[in-house]
Amino acid sequence: MSLPPNSALDDVSGPGVLARSASPISDSAVPSWWAQRSGKNSRGGTSLGLGLVTLYLSFLVLIPLGAVVWKSQSNGWSAFWRQVTTPEAWDALKLTLTISVGVALFNLVMGTVIAWVLVRDDFPGKAVVELFIDLPFALPTIVAGVVLLSLYGPRSPAHVNIAFTRTAITVALLFVTLPFVVRTVQPVLIELDRDMEAAAASLGASPFLIARRIILPNLVPAMLTGTGLAFARAIGEFGSVSLLSGNLPFRTEVSAVNIYNQIQSDNPVGAAAQSTVLLVVAFVVLFALDRLKRWGVHRG
């Protein structure tokens, strides 16, 4: 029993799947599988179920992703590299990574500020803000694109037209990644023991000093996790960006759009090469987050 009913957490954690990348399995359970193997687990049901699940995941996920990597290497390593570094693909990749880093860092700051305001501040309408902060996760990405286009597009009533610019890519990515940092930082902030802050304050620490020396160090792992997840999401985003950016080669074409264009122009090797790069970057980030989580666990 980790959460009492009606605990504050029920109200704040949104569609937690992305934010809650923690696996339900504790690592300590893994070494024990040999020991327990001959117990209840040798039941026929397990093998059948395991067989079916493995088959399903193989045909749905493993073989297709393997095919992407295999296809990208089908003409050898140098051909792979040539495909990745064609001027158009290379520009798209650089643009994607640069903007995604910027968006992730901006999220790091704004997400933490929003989480702080949601936890420590109180204002009328807070419950509504709480609820709709998750909207970017629930909203289809193409709808996110339409939504932004309606206010910041060519027929903008606010006379702010960002369509077909790099700003549009940035805004679209900020929109779809908005909840990541908020939703990872918020639970940590709620559980943070306020007695520490009270103690520091009673010893004469300024609010700034308390924020820097007590609050921030406790939030850093969650902040980094949210930022990493936002980055991984940003590099692969397609729907909202393709609608807003105009997809001008060398100017506003991101990697996902570049891959799409290569599929359409019948260059599967090039598309697979660019995809492989995106896959590797995303996996490296997720692996680093996994390390970070373990480090946080050991430290705490």
Next chain:
Amino acid sequence: MASVGIGGSDGTVAVRGNRRPVARYGLRFVALGYLLVLLAAPVAMVFYRAFQHGLGPIWSALTTGEARSAIEVTLIVAISAVVLNTIFGVGTALLLVRRRFPGRHLLDVLVDIPQAVSPIVVGLALILVYGKFGFFGSWIERNGIKIIFSLPGMVLATAFVSLPLVVRSVAPVLAELGDEQEQAARTLGASSWQTFRRITLPSIRDALAYGIVLSLARSLGEYGAVTVVSGHVIGKTLTLTLFIDERLQNFDEPAAYSAAVLLAIIAMGSLLISRRFRARSRSVV
């Protein structure tokens, strides 16, 4: 959970907060201003644009033959994907939580992979395997099956992107429940299926509902992966998200906005419903 202070810790913070109203209102202003500009205002605008001439135009835009077919295709694809994910999601969660077998950690990692893959890459991956020139392409074609550029491919793409949602909703609740009751049922002579239906399923009901709502919301709105494998045949393989794109290309903004608002309302509804189920699934444990 962090221990709650002996009392007065809230008061202390509040007092400190009141002493620094500039910082407090400053942060509030920045956070809410950002949310207004990025989220609230654009969403409000799309609703205004769609509803500015009343419900009539929306109704007629969503009842054209093309729109009706898009709604139908969306429902078929999404529901098929959700059924697949529910069956295999519950199965996977049971295996991960209740069983010990070699490679369990690998399976655990595998379930989360779809989150890290761009939707476009998902589409490409499926084409490379099930397309005309893919791994199984010639076999599939010989047997007269069509996967890519038709509904089965769209179902696969949708199932891929929403794969982790049911597993990750159900698994934590299963883990917290423990298996004492299931074992008790077994010793009393219940079969595996009886145990699952009478003991396990009722206790994970809310968590499963939460996962299904998340899955359905994701499936109804999938765009990137589906656009690659659909082939965009109007009236046949156009989902609502693809319909929005197609209408925008044809400068039919009213239809695009109507469909966008329909999907936005579904998204908001799913937020509200999923929150309820999530709270209830937590309170059962």
